Amino acid sequence: MERGSFQLAAELGEVRLLLCPHGHFAANAETLREDQASCPTCGEKLAQSRGIEVGHTFYLGTKYSSVCNAVFYSPENKPQLAEMGCYGLGVSRILAASIEVLSTEDSIRWPSLIAPFQLCFIPPKRGSKEEEEEGAALLEQLYQQVAVALPHLGSEAVLDDRTHLTIGKRRKDAEKLGYPYVLIAGKRVCEDPPVFEVWDQNAGEVLFLTKEGVVELLSKVQVP
Numbered sequence: 001m002e003r004g005s006f007q008l009a010a011e012l013g014e015v016r017l018l019l020c021p022h023g024h025f026a027a028n029a030e031t032l033r034e035d036q037a038s039c040p041t042c043g044e045k046l047a048q049s050r051g052i053e054v055g056h057t058f059y060l061g062t063k064y065s066s067v068c069n070a071v072f073y074s075p076e077n078k079p080q081l082a083e084m085g086c087y088g089l090g091v092s093r094i095l096a097a098s099i100e101v102l103s104t105e106d107s108i109r110w111p112s113l114i115a116p117f118q119l120c121f122i123p124p125k126r127g128s129k130e131e132e133e134e135g136a137a138l139l140e141q142l143y144q145q146v147a148v149a150l151p152h153l154g155s156e157a158v159l160d161d162r163t164h165l166t167i168g169k170r171r172k173d174a175e176k177l178g179y180p181y182v183l184i185a186g187k188r189v190c191e192d193p194p195v196f197e198v199w200d201q202n203a204g205e206v207l208f209l210t211k212e213g214v215v216e217l218l219s220k221v222q223v224p
């Protein structure tokens with residue numbers, strides 16, 4: 001039976017791949033003849049890479065349609081057996097491969113399309129100066145503003161209300177869980193207008209933004 005596979009290029013992948021640098025052709029090295037070293041379309045030398053298999057496809061032909069008599073009528077009105085194929089996606093492999101390819105030593109970075117939640121809100125530590133200055137209420141207003149301006153993100157937010165822990169500890173936990181954006185009521189929330197600390201995990205950078213700035217930043221987030 002013919003079989004094709006979907007590979008995610010990754011250094012630690014278990015499969016050896018040969019690729020055209022211009023994207024015309026890619027194959028599992030084991031399935032190629034020894035002497036095939038160039039792209040069948042453009043003739044460029046094939047480059048070596050490694051891949052993780054995240055899905056596959058099988059050509060079934062008429063193996064099952066012949067048993068079930070699954071026929072259709074051709075333009076000439078003749079009964080013909082359907083040709084069949086099937087696809088399989090390795091859901092847990094896709095998660096593992098995403099972590100392998102995107103994450104850093106101490107943080108998970110999900111593609112936003114598969115992140116379980118897009119946003120993590122971290123209010124001030126209980127008893128801190130920021131809490132006394134109503135940091136928690138300001139962060140809640142920020143959430144409301146985001147949910148009104150970007151309704152698709154309203155259900156994509158988690159509030160880490162373990163306010164007995166420091167902001168730093170909760171931010172570390174948020175990195176390990178892989179929320180694409182972490183929004184913090186930190187020291188500058190006491191400024192006028194309030195400034196929030198926003199970690200863009202996938203870019204690995206921190207931004208200091210007003211409410212309006214946060215909404216503008218998040219307006220580019222895609223969710224399924």
Ligand SMILES: [Zn+2]
Nearest residue numbers: 020024039042
């Ligand atoms: Zn090519």
